[in-house]
Amino acid sequence: MSGPLAQEIETLLRGALAPTRLDVINDSAQHSGHAGDDGSGESHFTVIVESPHFEGKNRLQRQRMVLGALGDIPGDRVHAFAMKCIAPGEEA
Template structure:
């Protein structure tokens, strides 16, 4: 079962980046009781995004695209946010993240 923040992340990234692969992983349970755990069960996330929008762009540009799509979620509504960003075909070939 996914919560409202995970669902919002999925919707925003799907709309902005039209991914061919998208995984929104809720890591919050691994951080229960640690700094940043707000008790919501949605404080720590990792996303894996594969999108044609990333083709020809470096890691920093890709990360900025993800952050722009998510607005205030990382850093304000979510304590910790990690991402892996690939163009199609890169994930198995060790491309940029």
């Protein structure tokens, strides 16, 4: 079951990037009691995004597209945010 923040991440990325694959992985349980754990259960995330919008873009451009879609979530509302951004046909 995903929490409200995970659902918001998914909604924002689907709306902005029309992904052909989207995995929103809540890593928070692995960091329970560590720095950045705010007790919400939604403090650490990894996303895997495959989108045709990434074709012809380098890694930094792709990451900026994801961060732009998410606004204040990475860094302000979650402690740690990792991402893998691929175009269709590339390996994850």
